[in-house]
Amino acid sequence: MCIRILLVDDHSIIRQGLRVLLEKKPKFEVVGEAENGRVALSMARKLEPDVIVMDINMPDLNGVDAARQILAERPESRIIALSMYSDRSYVKGMLKAGVAGYLLKNCAFDELTKAILAVAGNQTYLSPKVSDIVRKEFVKLMDAGELGVAEALTDKEREVLQMIAEGKKTKDIAERLHISVKTVEARRGKIMEKLRINSVAGLTKFAIREGLTSVEI
Structure with a gap:
């Protein structure tokens, strides 16, 4: 069975590049592309992807809020944040939104492949560059129910x-x-x-x- 993937990024060249690479993998099927979070929300409803690879900084509706809304409607979808940012606020926002993975855009394609397979198998995948200590801190804050402004x-x-x-x-x-x-x-x-x-x-x-x-x- 193929893993159905939705690509979400406001840069078409990134989406097209990822599609070309992913479709070379026999287990992957790219079912759609979205240029912002609002379009991603609509396409997630229609296409029911298994995995959503999503940028964070996008116009109209950012990745954090898009992820939160998608998972509220389709908790079975697995979202991987793919961002150029490793700042605490970005990681914190996406983890609290419920994403299953967080990768930096300078990662190798093999790492993205590994991440997709991991989250599709109900595992979590974080880039090695995203500190494990930071991840544990965020999980602890979520467990404690602490909310930011x-x-x-x-x-x-x-x-x-x-x-x-x-x-x-x-x-x-x-x-x-x-x-x-x-x-x-x-x-x-x-x-x-x-x-x-x-x-x-x-x-x-x-x-x-x-x-x-x-x-x-």
Whole structure:
């Protein structure tokens, strides 16, 4: 039986390169490609992949929130974070979201193959460069139920926060999420209240610091 794989990355050249390499493996079948987290969520529902190889920093809906939402709907899917970042905030965010693997983009293709086979077999695979001590710390925090400020936001609020940080206007956010302008404004107010931040610039800085977006300011 083939392992059905969904590739998620906002760079088409990376997705195409991975597809070419993965499809050379007899046990692998690439069933789709997505350019951001929101498209990945839709494709995961439709294609029901076994393994999702996902970047973290993507526009519209980042990998952390996409992983959380996908696993809430399809807990049987196994997600591997494939990122250029090994920072604590990125690793912490993806592990808390429930991913089964975390690899750095400079890894060898053989390591990605090994990771896919491992997570498909219900195992966890972390890049050797991702410290085991850090992993244990994150697991301990999860077991203790400790939540950071960002986790106090709902999924819908996090979506709005990311779009605000990416410079999208209230009307555009409303159209993208199929909600009213008043609803967007209400969620923005709730976000500011929870985070105790009173400006868009402050929200943007917070979103970048927490790894919700890669927008530079």
